[in-house]
Amino acid sequence: MSAQSYPGRRRTTWVIFIALCVFTFINLTPLIWAVLTSLKDPRDAFTIPPTIIFEPTLKYHIEVWTENDFVFYLMNSLIISAGTVFISVPAGSLAAYALSRIPRRSAGPILSALFTIRMFPHMLLAIPFFVMGTFLNMIDTYPLLILALVAINQPFTIWLMHGFFLEIPRDLDEAAAIDGCSNWQAFRIVILPLARPGMTVAALFSLLLSYNEFLFALILTGTDTKTLPVAIASFGGEDISSWSLSAAGAIGIMLPIVLVMLLLQRHLVRGLTAGAVKG
Amino acid sequence: MAPLTIQQATKSFGGVQVLHGVTIDIDDGEFVVLVGPSGCGKSTLLRLIAGLEDITSGGILIDGKDVSRLHPKDRDIAMVFQSYALYPHMTVAENMGFSLRMRGAKSDEQRRKVGQAAGILDLDALLDRYPRQLSGGQRQRVAMGRAIVRDPKVFLFDEPLSNLDAKLRVQMRSEIRTLHKKLKTTIVYVTHDQIEAMTMADKIVVMRGGHVEQIGSPMTLYDAPANVFVAGFIGSPAMNLLKGRIGADAQSFDLDAGGALQFTSALDARPGQSVILGIRPEDVTLSDNGSPATVKLIEPTGADLHVNLDVAGSDITAVFHERLSLKEGQEVSLELPADCVHLFDAETETRLSA
Amino acid sequence: MVRWQRGLWLFFLPSFGLLALVLLWPLSYAVYLSFFDYYLGSGERTFIGLGNYVDLLTEARLWNSMRTTIIIAFGSVAVEFLVGFALALALYRLHGSAKVFSVLLFLPHIVTPVVAALFLKWMLASNWGFVDATLLTFNIEPPDWLGDPVWAKVSVILADAWVFTPLVMMVLYAALQGLDTSLLEAAQIDGASSWNTLRHVIVPALIPAIIFVISIRLMDVFRFFDLIYVLTGGGPGTATETITIYTYQLGFRMLEVGKASALGVITLIVVAMLLLTINRGLNKAYRGGDR
Ligand SMILES: Nc1ncnc2c1ncn2[C@@H]1O[C@H](COP(=O)(O)OP(=O)(O)OP(=O)(O)O)[C@@H](O)[C@H]1O
Ligand SMILES: [Mg+2]
Numbered sequence: 001m002s003a004q005s006y007p008g009r010r011r012t013t014w015v016i017f018i019a020l021c022v023f024t025f026i027n028l029t030p031l032i033w034a035v036l037t038s039l040k041d042p043r044d045a046f047t048i049p050p051t052i053i054f055e056p057t058l059k060y061h062i063e064v065w066t067e068n069d070f071v072f073y074l075m076n077s078l079i080i081s082a083g084t085v086f087i088s089v090p091a092g093s094l095a096a097y098a099l100s101r102i103p104r105r106s107a108g109p110i111l112s113a114l115f116t117i118r119m120f121p122h123m124l125l126a127i128p129f130f131v132m133g134t135f136l137n138m139i140d141t142y143p144l145l146i147l148a149l150v151a152i153n154q155p156f157t158i159w160l161m162h163g164f165f166l167e168i169p170r171d172l173d174e175a176a177a178i179d180g181c182s183n184w185q186a187f188r189i190v191i192l193p194l195a196r197p198g199m200t201v202a203a204l205f206s207l208l209l210s211y212n213e214f215l216f217a218l219i220l221t222g223t224d225t226k227t228l229p230v231a232i233a234s235f236g237g238e239d240i241s242s243w244s245l246s247a248a249g250a251i252g253i254m255l256p257i258v259l260v261m262l263l264l265q266r267h268l269v270r271g272l273t274a275g276a277v278k279g
Numbered sequence: 280m281a282p283l284t285i286q287q288a289t290k291s292f293g294g295v296q297v298l299h300g301v302t303i304d305i306d307d308g309e310f311v312v313l314v315g316p317s318g319c320g321k322s323t324l325l326r327l328i329a330g331l332e333d334i335t336s337g338g339i340l341i342d343g344k345d346v347s348r349l350h351p352k353d354r355d356i357a358m359v360f361q362s363y364a365l366y367p368h369m370t371v372a373e374n375m376g377f378s379l380r381m382r383g384a385k386s387d388e389q390r391r392k393v394g395q396a397a398g399i400l401d402l403d404a405l406l407d408r409y410p411r412q413l414s415g416g417q418r419q420r421v422a423m424g425r426a427i428v429r430d431p432k433v434f435l436f437d438e439p440l441s442n443l444d445a446k447l448r449v450q451m452r453s454e455i456r457t458l459h460k461k462l463k464t465t466i467v468y469v470t471h472d473q474i475e476a477m478t479m480a481d482k483i484v485v486m487r488g489g490h491v492e493q494i495g496s497p498m499t500l501y502d503a504p505a506n507v508f509v510a511g512f513i514g515s516p517a518m519n520l521l522k523g524r525i526g527a528d529a530q531s532f533d534l535d536a537g538g539a540l541q542f543t544s545a546l547d548a549r550p551g552q553s554v555i556l557g558i559r560p561e562d563v564t565l566s567d568n569g570s571p572a573t574v575k576l577i578e579p580t581g582a583d584l585h586v587n588l589d590v591a592g593s594d595i596t597a598v599f600h601e602r603l604s605l606k607e608g609q610e611v612s613l614e615l616p617a618d619c620v621h622l623f624d625a626e627t628e629t630r631l632s633a
Numbered sequence: 634m635v636r637w638q639r640g641l642w643l644f645f646l647p648s649f650g651l652l653a654l655v656l657l658w659p660l661s662y663a664v665y666l667s668f669f670d671y672y673l674g675s676g677e678r679t680f681i682g683l684g685n686y687v688d689l690l691t692e693a694r695l696w697n698s699m700r701t702t703i704i705i706a707f708g709s710v711a712v713e714f715l716v717g718f719a720l721a722l723a724l725y726r727l728h729g730s731a732k733v734f735s736v737l738l739f740l741p742h743i744v745t746p747v748v749a750a751l752f753l754k755w756m757l758a759s760n761w762g763f764v765d766a767t768l769l770t771f772n773i774e775p776p777d778w779l780g781d782p783v784w785a786k787v788s789v790i791l792a793d794a795w796v797f798t799p800l801v802m803m804v805l806y807a808a809l810q811g812l813d814t815s816l817l818e819a820a821q822i823d824g825a826s827s828w829n830t831l832r833h834v835i836v837p838a839l840i841p842a843i844i845f846v847i848s849i850r851l852m853d854v855f856r857f858f859d860l861i862y863v864l865t866g867g868g869p870g871t872a873t874e875t876i877t878i879y880t881y882q883l884g885f886r887m888l889e890v891g892k893a894s895a896l897g898v899i900t901l902i903v904v905a906m907l908l909l910t911i912n913r914g915l916n917k918a919y920r921g922g923d924r
Contacts, residue, residue, distance in 0.1 A: 016723045017730065023720075024737050030752040030795070031740060033763045037755060046761045049770035087651070095648035098641040102634055105293075117656065119904055121856040123880040124897030127890055128659035128666065131673065151655035154648060171364035174331050179425075180352040180381030183640035193368045212745045214859040219885055229747040233863050247755065250748045261743040265736070333636050350637050 038247035045243050060248035070249060073231040076142075080217075080227060081210035083146040084153055089203045092157030093195065097187055099158065100165035101173060111162065114155040122215055125151060130219050140222030148216040153206050160205065164198025165191070201267045204260055211257065228253050281342035281432040282307045283328070283465055288337035290323055290489075297323050299489045300337065305482070308463045310456075312476040314512070315486035321469040324486070325435050328467060329358050341432055352381075357426035358435040361442065363418045365410040365425070372397075372406040375424045382429075396428045399461070416447045423455070427462065436468040440475065452478060473513050477501070485509050503621075507628040510557045510621055516585060518557045519595045522625065525552045530617075532556055538591020540570045542617040547632050555628065557621035560585070563597035566614035574609045588613065663894045671891035678891070685895035695896070697871060698879040699903075704786060705861075705875060706854040709793035713850060714843075716794065717801030722831075724802070725809040735806065742799035750863035753792045754779070757864075782872035785865050789873050792860050797853075801846050808842035809835070848908055855904045876900050 037045055039056035064070050099107045129148050130139070138144040168191055176186035217227045232249050235242075283305040290298040297320045305311050313321045326332040328339055330351035339347040346354045357378070365374050375396060376389040384392075397403045400420045410418055419439060426434055439455075440448045456479055459466055470476055476483050477497045485492040485500065485508070493505040497513075504510035510518045523534040529545040540556075548554060572595065576587035584599045590613065597613070605611070622631040634641065667685055671678045689695045720738060724731040741749060756763045757778040768775040776784050816838065820830045836843075858877050861867065867874035867882070874882075876896065884893030 013726065016726055020720075020723050020727070020734055024734060027738065027795070028740065029763065030749075030756045031744070033756060034752045048760075048766045050763055050766040091647040091651055094644040098644035101638060101641055106634070119852050119901070119908065120660065121877065121880070121897055121900045121904065122858070123856065123877055123884070124663050124894070124901060125656070125659055127880075127884045127894050127897060128662040130885065131666065131890055132659065132662070134673065147655045150651060151659070154652055154656070158648065169362060169364065171360050171362050172366065174329075174351075175358070175360060175364035175366070175425075176377075177331070177351045177637050178329060178356065178358050179378035182352075183638060183644070185381065187644070190366055208743075212747075214745075214747050214862075215881075218862075229745055229859075232751065233747045243755070243761075246751065250751050254744050254748050257743055257745060258740070261739075262736075330637060331635065348636070 034247050035251060037244055038251050040244050042244070060244040061252065064245050064249040064252065068235075068245075068249075070228070070231065070252070073226055073228045076221070076225050077211055077227040077229075080142055080145050080149065080225070081207050083142060084149040084210040085203050085206045087146065088150045088153045088157050088206050089161075089199060092154055092202070093161045093199055094187075096158045096161030097165050097191060097195070099162050100168075101170065111159070114158055117155045122152060126215055126219050129216070133220055139220060140224050142225055145216060145220045145225065145227075148220060149210045149213055152213075152216075153209055156209070157202050157206055160202045161195070161198060164195055164202075167198075168194050201264060204264055205267075208257060208260060281465060282340075283433055283467065284338075284340040285324070285328070286338040286340065288324065288327055288339065289335045290320070290327060290332065291335045296335075297489050298327070298335075301486075301489075301491055303484055303491065303494060305465060305467065308465055310459050310466045310468065310479060310481045311484060312468045312470060312480035312482075313484045313486060314470055314473055314476040315492075316512075317471055319486045320489045321471070321486055322437055325358075325437050325467060325469050328354075328433070329356055329435055330354050355432045356435055357429055357431040357433075358437070359422045359426050359439045361438045363410075363422040363442075365418060365421055367410055370407050370409055371402060371413070371421050371424075374410070374421055375402075375428050378425065378429045392428045393424075396424045399427065399458070400424045415443050416451065419443060419451060420454075423458070427458070427464075430464075432465065434464055434466045434468075436466065438470055439468075440470070441472075448475075455479065474515060477513070483513075485512060503630065504557075505630050507555055507557070507623045510623070514559055516560050516596050516598065518559050518621070519563075521556045521558075521593055521595075523554070523556060525550050525554060527551065534591055534593055536592045538593070540590065540615060542615055542620070544617040546617055546620060546622065548622050553625040554631065555623040555625055557623065558595075558615055558619060560596045560598040561600075562616060562619035563595065564614045564616070565599075565603070565611055567612065569612040569614040572611055572613050574605050574607055574611060577605055577607060664898055666891050667895035667898050669891040671889070673888040673890050681891075685892045686899070688892065689896055689899065694871065694874075694879065695876075695899075698874045698876050701786070701871075701873060702855065702875040702877075705789055705793065705873070706851060708786075708790040709797070709854060710847060710850050712790065712794040713798045713801045714847060717798045717846075718805055720798070720802040721805035721809055722835075724806050731806075735803070738802060739799045741795050742797065742803075744796075746796065746857075746859035747863055749796050750792065750860045753788075753795065754864055757788055779865050780869050782869055785869060785873050789861055789864060792864055793854065793857070796860065797850060801850065804842055804846045805839065808839050812838055844912060848911060851907060851911065852904060855900060855907075876903075 033050075036052070038060055039058070040051070040054060041057055041059075044051045044054040099110060125148070129144065133139045133144045136144075172190055172194075173186050176190045181189065211227075212229065213227075214229045214233070217230045218233075221227060221230060232246065232253055235246050235249060283303075285301055285303045285305075288298055288301045289296065301320075301324060303311070313324060315321055323332060327334050327347075330346070330349060334347045337347070338345050341354060341356070366377065369377065372390075372393050375393045376384075379389045379392060393406070394403075397406055400423060402417070402420055402424055405413065405417060405421070410421065413421065419442075422439070436455075440451050443451060452475060455468075468479065480497055482494065483497055483500055484494050487508055493500060493509045495503075500509060500513045504513060504518075507520060511520060521532070521534055521540075522536070523532050525546055525548045526533055526539065527550050529548065529550050530542045532540040532542070532546065534540065546556075570590055572588040572590045574586060575589050575594075578585040578587075582600070584601075584603060584605075586597045586599065586605060588595045588597060588611070595613070623629060624631055668680060668682055669678050670681045670684060724735055727734070744752070754762075757765075759765055759775075759777060759780070760769070762778075764778065765775045778784050778788050812835070816834055817830065820834045825833070855875075856877055858881065861873055861875060861878055862881070865873045867878040871879075877900070880893050880896045880900065883889050883896060
């Protein structure tokens, strides 16, 4: 803005800047505290006043991944997340493409319906999944949890991909049709290569959603398929005697997400509002 | 290469009718231009021919065969889009060869035909580039290349030049003309630019509000516009159109806005008849005894002089090819040759005589 | 649909087939179950019509959990909206350096919810938690953040706000960036104060984004589970037991799946009504207030 050079304005900007610095710092204390705790030996962890300066140790970070089953839980998490992505993103992309190409008046109600599905309490879905899973003897198997995650993920994927497909001009479909493509060929040969960045984004978001998911994982998994969030909840939630160890685990779970999110930065708002990574 | 016939084509979107029974006969190898103001249904008609929109009623015949229910790929047409619609992830060669590939042509045949088309359009050096690495004019040419490799029965162009700058537009205009002379394929070309229409067409179709107003050669439309709309649409600057009544001696014209125009010979209409009188700016001349007028505005274009005149309260535009030393505010008298006058019925707005 | 595009209907098949299989069918099954007295432990199932609904609506625990949910929902959404909006405005004002801040401020939202809950739990843990240890250093006796009925609610609200304020901030910030700057410049030229610009120019222009973000937050608060489950488990007693936690207890602890399904259906109805009311109310307030 052009008015920026007025001295009064500049002072306000500085006040805002400093206030924001302070707020950000306070806001991040829980995270910083957890990082510090994960690097502490018990004698530094249980002190009053809290120790800020101490000799850090990576012992617990190493221990949690080597001596506990965290690698196994990580594998479960990855298998389940990947399974969800491989089902949800292709199916969702096909539907989203069609939605973006049919007339608005047909697409509108479908999109609203999909958005309304967001409203369903997940509990209402968890119960029948649990009951059917029990009957079919599928509790504590990968497919059951994957299907549940696909259910909560699919509307989100369609919404997100729909936005990406809308950005690809319809002229290309028409040119392809005239050049001799069926709808499927136009999609596969012309549109899909152009939608690939969007699909990557959708895949990463679905991956996060599945990786973070807790309720269904808690209910539908057991010893064989337990995922990281369920493991860390039972591990770190109980008592704080192995505090540094759970903190190390928690940080370890968090790190890959931070990386993925940094990759996704440009698309954050879009992805989050299309269906939120959480919930 | 084939004749194309559009029979009583109508099109409605939902409840809104956009085309009201359009009938056009196009001969084999003819270059037909559809013109009309924005929203008159030109693109819609073109897309009906291409099969990108479903026809509501009526028929479209290519080479005598009704194609109006066929998939676009089965109509043997090619289309050049306003946006060019080049596939961004394919090279120029791949773009041009795509339709051959989809029709199962062998790769050496593809290469041969693409090479041929590239030769015609002077694209040989660009075959390995991607569309984003091309200038607007080059993209335009690739889009045409993609259309011609297939040697279709009909080419469809939807405002292909509207994204180019003025100079390039003139150049591409003649290139497309030359191309048509070479290939002799039937072309349906949409534009809202009447100069493009006049310079390129064998036959012009003027449309308005989903109706065909007139079909004819450029000079027919210019010399004998069928109605007031066509008269005002074709020609630049536009024809002067004045409402009024033929005077008692048939040599004068009483303007509704007040005042009268004088003619040297009789007008071809009943005295007292209510008409709309049209005269092209280039037919207006200065003389010593004519209708008095005041110069309001002078716009030199270099070659010509466009002059806005006030004649008894009505505006008249005149174009002079000679360099006159006129001044704004100057009083002059105009000669309006009666044989250059176009007369239209005041009610129906259709042409009164040939 | 245009003839050449008819094939597109087939593209819906995989997705809609999946949705029918994993969403619609289970949901209808849940509605069906809600009419049964069904204890999963023994597998005994008897049709009781609306029995579960009557039971639930006449018991104090449901109303208690409903009240708790509403307190937590409105408390946290209010905090999130006010703080999130303030942050969005601050970021908008800073533009240049906003990028770094927005990434840092966003961190709490991208952390796995369970992990975020643990982070907060370790802040609030009695004695050795950061908050207590700090207060004790200054000889202030801290309350039992997660064990006291009132403080537990406050903690849950703040926890929810910690995780979701960034989302509200981001959505509003994006909306602000989409604003036509000529609007703001015009207001400045007209000599409007910052406050008036905010009230009469910025807020009305952001109404759609505000409605949107408040709606999705309310939807999510009603079904959010991870934070409370890890932080308090609904305790102490039932002090932080929301409808969601209560449903979980009913269905997966007591295995009363019929009754739990009925509660799920009730939740759905409540959320739907709430959202309708909010959308109407906000729409009306906006239209009424601006003319
Ligand atoms: N898919 C559609 N749905 C509804 N109405 C449409 C659709 N496509 C075109 N129309 C309407 O049909 C009319 C004719 O549109 P068309 O695109 O054919 O005009 P045009 O002559 O090509 O105009 P322009 O010179 O602006 O390209 C317009 O009023 C337009 O609003
Ligand atoms: Mg058009």
